[in-house]
Amino acid sequence: MAFPETHRSVVLAVRSPDAQERARALEAVVAAYWRPVYRHVRFRWRAREEEAEDLAQGFFAAALEKGWLARYDPARGRFRSYLLACLEAYVANEKRAEHRLKRGGGAVIVPLEGTDADGEPRELQIADGTDLEAEFQHEWARGLFALAVAALRARCAGTSRAVAFALFERYDLEDHDASDRPRYADLAAEFALPVTQVTNHLHWARRELRTTVLEKLREITASEEEFRAEARALLGAEPS
Amino acid sequence: MLSDGALDRLRQVTQWPDLTGTRYELRGEVARGGMGVVYVARDRELERDVALKVIAVEAADAETAGRLRREARTIARLEHPGIVPVHDVGELPDGRVFYAMKLVSGKRLDELVQGGLSLRERLRVLLRICEPVAFAHAHGVIHRDLKPENVMVGPFGEVLVMDWGVAKHRPEAPVASGETHAPANPAPHATAHGTIVGTPAYMAPEQARGDVERVDARSDVYALGAILYFMLTGHAPGRPPASPEATTRTWVGPRHTAVAPGIAPPHELVPDLPRPLEAICLKALALEPEQRYAGVAELASDLGRFLEGESVSAYPEGLLGRARRFASRHRTPILLVLAYVVMRVVLLLVARV
Numbered sequence: 184m185a186f187p188e189t190h191r192s193v194v195l196a197v198r199s200p201d202a203q204e205r206a207r208a209l210e211a212v213v214a215a216y217w218r219p220v221y222r223h224v225r226f227r228w229r230a231r232e233e234e235a236e237d238l239a240q241g242f243f244a245a246a247l248e249k250g251w252l253a254r255y256d257p258a259r260g261r262f263r264s265y266l267l268a269c270l271e272a273y274v275a276n277e278k279r280a281e282h283r284l285k286r287g288g289g290a291v292i293v294p295l296e297g298t299d300a301d302g303e304p305r306e307l308q309i310a311d312g313t314d315l316e317a318e319f320q321h322e323w324a325r326g327l328f329a330l331a332v333a334a335l336r337a338r339c340a341g342t343s344r345a346v347a348f349a350l351f352e353r354y355d356l357e358d359h360d361a362s363d364r365p366r367y368a369d370l371a372a373e374f375a376l377p378v379t380q381v382t383n384h385l386h387w388a389r390r391e392l393r394t395t396v397l398e399k400l401r402e403i404t405a406s407e408e409e410f411r412a413e414a415r416a417l418l419g420a421e422p423s
Numbered sequence: 424m425l426s427d428g429a430l431d432r433l434r435q436v437t438q439w440p441d442l443t444g445t446r447y448e449l450r451g452e453v454a455r456g457g458m459g460v461v462y463v464a465r466d467r468e469l470e471r472d473v474a475l476k477v478i479a480v481e482a483a484d485a486e487t488a489g490r491l492r493r494e495a496r497t498i499a500r501l502e503h504p505g506i507v508p509v510h511d512v513g514e515l516p517d518g519r520v521f522y523a524m525k526l527v528s529g530k531r532l533d534e535l536v537q538g539g540l541s542l543r544e545r546l547r548v549l550l551r552i553c554e555p556v557a558f559a560h561a562h563g564v565i566h567r568d569l570k571p572e573n574v575m576v577g578p579f580g581e582v583l584v585m586d587w588g589v590a591k592h593r594p595e596a597p598v599a600s601g602e603t604h605a606p607a608n609p610a611p612h613a614t615a616h617g618t619i620v621g622t623p624a625y626m627a628p629e630q631a632r633g634d635v636e637r638v639d640a641r642s643d644v645y646a647l648g649a650i651l652y653f654m655l656t657g658h659a660p661g662r663p664p665a666s667p668e669a670t671t672r673t674w675v676g677p678r679h680t681a682v683a684p685g686i687a688p689p690h691e692l693v694p695d696l697p698r699p700l701e702a703i704c705l706k707a708l709a710l711e712p713e714q715r716y717a718g719v720a721e722l723a724s725d726l727g728r729f730l731e732g733e734s735v736s737a738y739p740e741g742l743l744g745r746a747r748r749f750a751s752r753h754r755t756p757i758l759l760v761l762a763y764v765v766m767r768v769v770l771l772l773v774a775r776v
Contacts, residue, residue, distance in 0.1 A: 378448075
C-alpha cells in the first residue's frame, strides 16, 4: 500500500495567488478542522453551543481575512499545532474584548501575549503531548475519519461497490461489543453472499478507507515529513 | 459523527491484513509488537476463535518472514501445557506470513502481580513458569525474552509462556542438566555475535553485551531471577528507586554471588523479605553465569524447598537459623510435645503436693 501522492496540500494552497484555489483550500481546511475547533472552544473555553459556533465561524473568517493560514511555516511545527495556537489567541482576544464591552469599556483590542500589535498571532507553540493538544488531535482524527467515511460512502453509492460499503457499515462502523459483533457467516446470510465475498468486500472497503484517509491527510498537511508523522500517529504504524 | 468506539475501530481496521482466501475472519487487535501484530480471529472451519500473529506491514521482509515461521515451528515442537499450541502457519495474499495459535484468556503476569497475590501464590506461579522453560531447555531451545509481559496466567491458574520470537536453538546441546556446550554446527539462523535481542531489564548481562556464544540456559535462569525480583518487589531489577549507593555498588549475596551494579538487594525494597528467598533471587541474578543456578530445575528445586520450609542451596544457614526454620516448619508437633511436657510437669507437682 503506497502513500497517495496525487493530492496537493491545501495548507500550502491557501497562499495561492489564484482566488479560486485559495477558496477551495480554505474550504478543505474548514471541513477538516471545523469540529475540532468547535469542540475546543466549547469545552476548553466553556462556551455555549451557539457561542462556540460563532467563535469557530469567526475564527476561520479571521484566519482567512488576516492571512494567518498563509503565514504558516511548515519548518516550525505541525499545522495542527499552529492552528490550535492561532485559535487560542483568537478566542482569548475575543473573550477579553467581550469582557471589556460588558464593563462598558471600548472595543479596542489590546494585544495579547502571543499576538502582535495588530492582534494577530505570533508563532505560538503548544507543546505536543499536553492534554489540550491531545484532545484537539483526537477530534481532528475523528473529523478526518468522518470525512473519509463520507467520501467512501459517496464513492460507493449507486455503484457495484454499494454492497461493500453496506457490509463495512454493518461490521466496522456500527458500535458492537466483541461478543455481539456479527460473524461473516451472519453477514453472508443477511446479504445473500458467499462468505468469501464478505471477506473480499470488507477488505476492499478497509483498504479504500485507508487510502482515502491518507489522501485527506496529505491535503491537510504541509510537508512530506509532517504527513508521515501524522500518518504514524493516526494509524499507529508506518504505512508503506 | 463517529463515536469514540467507531473511531478506535476504524483506526485499527485500516491496518488490518487481507485474509482473503484464508479460513480466518478478523475480529479485533490484541497486541502489537516490533515484529508482528496479534489479532483475535475466527477460524471458520473449526468454528473457534484463535489468536493470529501477522508480521507488521512495516516489518515485512524476507528475514522477518523466516523468523516468524521459525517461531511457529519452535512452538509447534514444544508440546507442553505451559506453551501455547500453534495450529497453522500460512501466507496472506500480500505475502506476509502469519500463524494461528490458541487464543489465551487471562491476565499478564505483570497485571496479576499488581492485583495483589500472596507470597506463596506468587512463588507457585513462578514454579509453573519454570516448567515449560525447563522443558524448552531440554529440547535445546532458550527463550531469551522471559519477562512478566510474556507470561499469561489463565482463570484457573494455568500459566503460559508466550512470545518465542527471539528463541535460540541449540540442537547440539540439550541443556536441561545445566551443562552447556557450543553447538558443533550452529543453525543457519543463529544470531550473530554482537546482536542484542531481549528486554534490557530482564536480560542476562552476557545477552545484553551481545555475547551470543555465552547465552545458554543460564541466561533464561537470569530472566527467571529477574521475574522473581519483580514478583517480590514490584520492580524490575535495576529499576526500583534504590538507595544512591546501590546504583554504583555491586551487591554480593550469601554465597558470594555478585549481581550487576545498580541492582538493589530486594530487602532494601521489602525489608521483611525472608533472606533465603532473597538469596535464591540473587543467585539466579548473578552477574556471571557460572555463579547462577546451573539450570531451571535447580532454581525450581530451591523455590520448592523454600515453599516447603526446607533449607535452600543458595542460603547458608547457621545452627540458630536451622532451629528456627525447624520450629517454624514443625510448629504443631512441637507445640503438642511442649503442651504434653508442661502437663506432665504440672501433674508431677500436683502429685507431690
